[in-house]
Amino acid sequence: MSSSPESFSRSLWWNESNEAPANSMTLQGAHDADVIIIGGGFTGLSSALFLSEYGIKSTVLEARHIGFGASGRNGGQVIPGLKHDPEDLLAFYGKDHGERMISMVGGAADLVFNLIDKHNIQCAPIRAGWIQAAHSELATTAVYKRAKQWQDQGVEVEFLDRKRISELSGTDRYFGGWRDPRAGALQPLDYARGLARSAVALGAKIYENSPVTSLSRVGNQWVAQTSEGKVTAKEVLIATNGYTGNLVPKLAQSILPVQSMLIATKPLSVQQRKEIMPGGIVLSETRKIAFYMRQSNDGRFLIGGRGAVGMQEKASLMQALQAGMIRLFPQLKSVEIDYHWSGHVALTMDGLPHLHNPEPGLHAMLGYNGRGIAMATSFGKMYAQLIAEGRPALYPTTKIPRLAWHAIRKPVMDIGIRWYWIKDSLGFASK
Numbered sequence: 001m002s003s004s005p006e007s008f009s010r011s012l013w014w015n016e017s018n019e020a021p022a023n024s025m026t027l028q029g030a031h032d033a034d035v036i037i038i039g040g041g042f043t044g045l046s047s048a049l050f051l052s053e054y055g056i057k058s059t060v061l062e063a064r065h066i067g068f069g070a071s072g073r074n075g076g077q078v079i080p081g082l083k084h085d086p087e088d089l090l091a092f093y094g095k096d097h098g099e100r101m102i103s104m105v106g107g108a109a110d111l112v113f114n115l116i117d118k119h120n121i122q123c124a125p126i127r128a129g130w131i132q133a134a135h136s137e138l139a140t141t142a143v144y145k146r147a148k149q150w151q152d153q154g155v156e157v158e159f160l161d162r163k164r165i166s167e168l169s170g171t172d173r174y175f176g177g178w179r180d181p182r183a184g185a186l187q188p189l190d191y192a193r194g195l196a197r198s199a200v201a202l203g204a205k206i207y208e209n210s211p212v213t214s215l216s217r218v219g220n221q222w223v224a225q226t227s228e229g230k231v232t233a234k235e236v237l238i239a240t241n242g243y244t245g246n247l248v249p250k251l252a253q254s255i256l257p258v259q260s261m262l263i264a265t266k267p268l269s270v271q272q273r274k275e276i277m278p279g280g281i282v283l284s285e286t287r288k289i290a291f292y293m294r295q296s297n298d299g300r301f302l303i304g305g306r307g308a309v310g311m312q313e314k315a316s317l318m319q320a321l322q323a324g325m326i327r328l329f330p331q332l333k334s335v336e337i338d339y340h341w342s343g344h345v346a347l348t349m350d351g352l353p354h355l356h357n358p359e360p361g362l363h364a365m366l367g368y369n370g371r372g373i374a375m376a377t378s379f380g381k382m383y384a385q386l387i388a389e390g391r392p393a394l395y396p397t398t399k400i401p402r403l404a405w406h407a408i409r410k411p412v413m414d415i416g417i418r419w420y421w422i423k424d425s426l427g428f429a430s431k
């Protein structure tokens with residue numbers, strides 16, 4: 001099979017988009033900015049947009065094109081919240097800080113949909129909610145507990161029994177679940193392109209095909225060097241997530257970049273559209289090695305799941321994804337697959353995104369664990385507040401963690417996947 005990074009051109013999003021590509025110049029010569037942002041995905045673009053609203057001049061340097069990373073290839077499910085539920089956040093951070101964290105993570109999908117409205121981003125937004133589907137009887141207890149916590153926070157959650165989840169999803173394979181009405185779906189590449197367009201309109205600069213090859217501190221300034229140019233600024237943000245290289249010592253070793261794969265069928269028949277994940281609802285499972293699914297706005301069925309570790313795709317995993325789809329929806333047995341592609345998500349050991357500030361003026365935000373549309377957008381806003389207002393970040397700033405076994409991650413992760421497979425088979429729920 002082919003290279004995961006280059007699979008962007010095989011994606012549904014790349015081939016069917018509404019927002020025009022940014023078509024930015026390559027960086028040439030020496031430039032100054034207030035903030036250098038490395039990476040043109042949701043983290044970098046949301047930061048650039050919010051910084052621009054404060055009148056702060058940012059320059060985004062993207063190695064390839066806007067949305068080349070996970071932002072332009074993902075499942076398009078806009079899900080608020082973190083792995084930690086409201087009670088965890090209150091326990092970790094105390095009442096006052098905990099409540100503000102709940103409001104930030106719980107409001108992350110609102111932020112996305114408000115930005116789309118405000119900047120008229122043509123990314124087919126739809127807000128019909130997210131189902132977290134219990135893959136076992138045991139997992140229903142965990143999802144109901146989670147739903148109850150958000151209900152206590154005032155969210156109008158729906159508790160789903162076996163019959164109701166089957167009506168909403170079109171498969172009788174799930175034991176129950178909950179529906180979070182705050183969530184929704186969008187065309188992710190168009191969302192990234194729309195963020196870029198809006199940031200540029202407010203004064204941000206974007207350069208594509210401009211990989212940063214080195215980052216150095218000169219006096220109290222940072223210098224980002226590319227093959228044909230450089231940018232100097234007091235602040236720099238690393239927004240490279242699952243595509244993180246070696247610009248900042250140990251950062252790449254703090255995450256596990258793993259592939260997630262997606263397939264998109266041919267447009268379904270009118271009957272199938274009514275039966276299978278109708279009305280714009282999105283779903284993901286409680287398994288650790290989970291499937292996630294939805295319809296596209298032109299009525300294709302999209303399902304995603306685990307990919308390989310490394311840069312090459314694995315044909316066997318793509319076939320397993322298709323087989324999984326047919327197990328859930330036998331009526332899709334003879335439906336052709338039009339698109340298949342993959343991208344890298346950044347996993348962290350604690351399952352949470354990380355904000356680091358290893359040196360003065362240097363920040364990194366990464367590790368969204370496959371849930372970055374809402375959270376990366378929210379982190380971008382938080383970063384802008386941090387720089388513009390000097391407001392301490394609500395989210396904790398942590399030291400870059402060191403995964404001692406990172407160099408041998410492939411075999412370690414193979415063992416980990418087997419372990420999770422056993423836990424999934426025993427019915428345990430993952431958040």
Ligand SMILES: Cc1cc2nc3c(=O)[nH]c(=O)nc-3n(C[C@H](O)[C@H](O)[C@H](O)COP(=O)(O)OP(=O)(O)OC[C@H]3O[C@@H](n4cnc5c(N)ncnc54)[C@H](O)[C@@H]3O)c2cc1C
Pocket residue numbers: 038039040041042043044061062063064065066067068069070071072073074075076077078079210211212213239240241242243244245247259260261262292304342343344345365366368369370371372373374376
């Ligand atoms: C297949 C798949 C499905 C997913 N599904 C969902 C979903 O349904 N919902 C959800 O919320 N999340 C999902 N995610 C996760 C989500 O896409 C990510 O969390 C999010 O896009 C991360 O955004 P980012 O801007 O931090 O990183 P990215 O979008 O990965 O961007 C990083 C960018 O940095 C650039 N870069 C790297 N090094 C350099 C350098 N040296 N110089 C310049 N640029 C550099 C890369 O080219 C890349 O464009 C999915 C991810 C994948 C891969």
